Every structure is written in C-alpha cells, then in structure tokens.
Amino acid sequence: MSHKLIPRPELLTLSKADLLRQLMRVDGDRNSSGRVLALETDFRARIRHHLQNLPTSGARFARLNTSPFVLLFYSLQHGLTRIREIEKAILPAKVFSSMETSAGRMIEAVVLPKYGWELAPSAMHSVNSVIDGKTMREGTLCLATLKSGPRCLNDEMSENLADAIVANCETWAQAAGVGRIDFTYGVLYGTKKQSNKKDWHILRNIVGKLTEGVIERPEQRWRCRFVKNELDVTVTVRIGIELWNHIAGHDLAFMELCASLVRACIAPSDAEPIGSAYTISDLEPIVSLTDIPESFNTTILQRSQWEWLFFLARHFCDELVPGDTASLTPMG
Numbered sequence: 001m002s003h004k005l006i007p008r009p010e011l012l013t014l015s016k017a018d019l020l021r022q023l024m025r026v027d028g029d030r031n032s033s034g035r036v037l038a039l040e041t042d043f044r045a046r047i048r049h050h051l052q053n054l055p056t057s058g059a060r061f062a063r064l065n066t067s068p069f070v071l072l073f074y075s076l077q078h079g080l081t082r083i084r085e086i087e088k089a090i091l092p093a094k095v096f097s098s099m100e101t102s103a104g105r106m107i108e109a110v111v112l113p114k115y116g117w118e119l120a121p122s123a124m125h126s127v128n129s130v131i132d133g134k135t136m137r138e139g140t141l142c143l144a145t146l147k148s149g150p151r152c153l154n155d156e157m158s159e160n161l162a163d164a165i166v167a168n169c170e171t172w173a174q175a176a177g178v179g180r181i182d183f184t185y186g187v188l189y190g191t192k193k194q195s196n197k198k199d200w201h202i203l204r205n206i207v208g209k210l211t212e213g214v215i216e217r218p219e220q221r222w223r224c225r226f227v228k229n230e231l232d233v234t235v236t237v238r239i240g241i242e243l244w245n246h247i248a249g250h251d252l253a254f255m256e257l258c259a260s261l262v263r264a265c266i267a268p269s270d271a272e273p274i275g276s277a278y279t280i281s282d283l284e285p286i287v288s289l290t291d292i293p294e295s296f297n298t299t300i301l302q303r304s305q306w307e308w309l310f311f312l313a314r315h316f317c318d319e320l321v322p323g324d325t326a327s328l329t330p331m332g
Contacts, residue, residue, distance in 0.1 A: 015323025104148030150190030162205030
C-alpha cells in the first residue's frame with residue numbers, strides 16, 4: 001500500500017499557559033477536583049504497594065537478569081574499575097525496567113473505573129483477550145485495547161489485532177445485546193506524530209480482510225468503519241490526550257490525570273531556582289516557571305509542582321511552549 005495513504009499528523013503543541021488555565025478549570029469544578037483527589041488516593045496506594053515489590057538492597061544477583069555485555073559497555077563509558085561501582089547502577093536500572101513493565105497497567109486499573117469503564121481482564125487467546133476496558137454509551141458498546149506507549153506495536157501484532165476485531169466483533173455485540181461497537185486502539189501517552197504507524201496498519205488490515213461492508217476507509221485518517229451482518233463497527237486509533245478525553249467523555253480528563261499523578265507522587269517544595277543546570281539540553285525550557293507571574297496560583301497544584309506538570313505533559317505533545325503566560329490572572 002502506498003505511503004500516501006498513511007495519515008501525516010501535524011505536530012501537537014501544548015502551551016504552559018493553556019495547561020495552567022485547564023488547571024484553573026479543575027480548581028473551579030467541584031466534580032473535577034473531586035475526581036483528582038480520588039485518583040490521587042488510588043494512585044498513591046497502588047504505587048506504594050508496587051514499590052514494596054521492586055528490587056532492593058537485598059535483591060539476589062541471579063534474579064536481576066542483567067546483560068553481561070551492557071554491564072561492561074556501561075563500565076567503559078563511565079570509566080568504572082570496581083564491581084561495587086557498577087553495582088550502584090544495576091538496581092536503579094532494574095527499578096526503572098520493572099516500573100515500565102507495570103506502570104501502564106496500574107494507570108488503567110485506577111483511571112478506567114473512575115470514568116465508568118469496566119476493566120476486562122481475560123485469558124490469552126480467548127475471544128476477549130484483546131479487550132482491556134469496556135463501557136456502554138447510548139446503546140453503543142465501547143471497547144478499548146490499551147498500550148503503554150506510541151511505539152509498542154509491530155507488524156505481527158497489528159495483523160493479530162485486526163484478525164481479532166473482525167473475527168470476534170459479532171460475539172462481543174451479541175453478549176452485550178447491541179448493534180453498534182466503538183472500538184478504540186488506545187495509547188496511554190505520546191502523539192500520533194510519534195507513532196511508528198503500526199497502529200494505523202490495524203485499520204488497513206481490517207478493511208483488507210473484509211470483502212464487503214466497508215463504509216469508511218482509513219486512508220489519511222485514524223479511523224475505519226464497517227458493517228458485518230448488520231453490526232455497525234467503528235475502529236479508531238486514539239493516542240495520549242485524545243484517548244483520556246475519550247475515556248472520560250470530557251476535555252478535562254487529561255488534566256485530571258496529570259494533576260492526580262503529580263499530587264500522588266510529588267510533595268510541594270521550594271520551586272527550582274532560576275538558572276538551574278540540567279544535563280538534558282532542552283529540559284530547562286520545558287520545566288521553567290520563569291514566564292509565569294508570581295501572583296498567579298492554583299489550589300489543586302502548588303507552584304513547585306507545576307514544573308512536574310510540564311515535565312509530565314511534555315510526554316503527551318511534540319512541543320511545549322510558554323504561550324501567553326502574561327495573561328494568567330490570580331485566582332480569587
């Protein structure tokens with residue numbers, strides 16, 4: 001298939017000013033701020049439980065599954081000459097690796113039920129094995145399969161997902177007693193620009209497997225639609241902010257997610273001094289508070305936590321810019 005058919009998404013740009021305005025909306029909405037506090041409580045409990053099971057100073061070497069080649073390459077890079085020096089790097093690396101494996105599932109387990117979705121764990125290779133969450137909306141069965149990042153798929157996985165949707169959609173609809181399905185391939189963070197486009201190939205594979213009934217083709221779009229024995233099925237790729245706002249059914253979900261995670265993980269402190277040096281070359285402008293008026297404040301997150309909000313939000317966009325921060329006005 002010609003590459004001309006693949007969508008070419010534009011850069012997704014967020015501004016610090018707009019993020020803080022969204023934060024103000026959360027502050028001013030009792031239901032929204034209540035969801036943030038509820039999410040915060042659940043996040044903190046699950047994260048703390050997970051941390052208790054991570055590798056610690058008492059970990060056994062045989063269970064760390066280290067690569068001997070990586071250990072030696074890292075030692076050369078950092079000029080290490082003693083085993084105790086490389087040991088100091090092993091545990092933090094394994095902690096990150098363990099968290100990356102489970103973090104997505106923790107996010108799903110906390111967030112989906114808060115927005116009325118039912119978690120749908122099922123056995124591998126079963127009729128429901130590709131479904132991570134489901135809900136009903138106005139007579140439509142909404143289903144979602146969720147991946148942690150924008151480059152998690154390969155060609156085989158795209159093919160298998162398309163097979164599962166085409167083969168099992170009627171069974172899912174019959175079990176729910178509906179005539180319409182809205183199926184989402186969702187990615188927890190990232191942007192469509194960052195995607196390796198294997199997710200779009202799910203849509204291409206679906207229409208390629210159907211001999212009839214295709215209503216909407218995925219050329220230059222992130223959605224397809226077909227009818228199979230009178231069942232109306234829409235399949236959509238939703239990544240990052242679009243996914244969370246779809247899950248919640250409103251446009252504050254992304255900010256509620258960010259604010260609750262920051263509150264759960266980062267205690268308020270003194271803001272980072274202006275001119276702080278970072279090793280990552282473009283990190284300072286991402287997290288800087290320099291352009292934000294000192295008179296501006298929010299309730300749900302304190303000023304020292306805003307840099308963490310920006311740090312988190314940068315994972316959901318292609319570019320983070322200051323925006324019109326001068327127009328931010330104090331609350332109350």
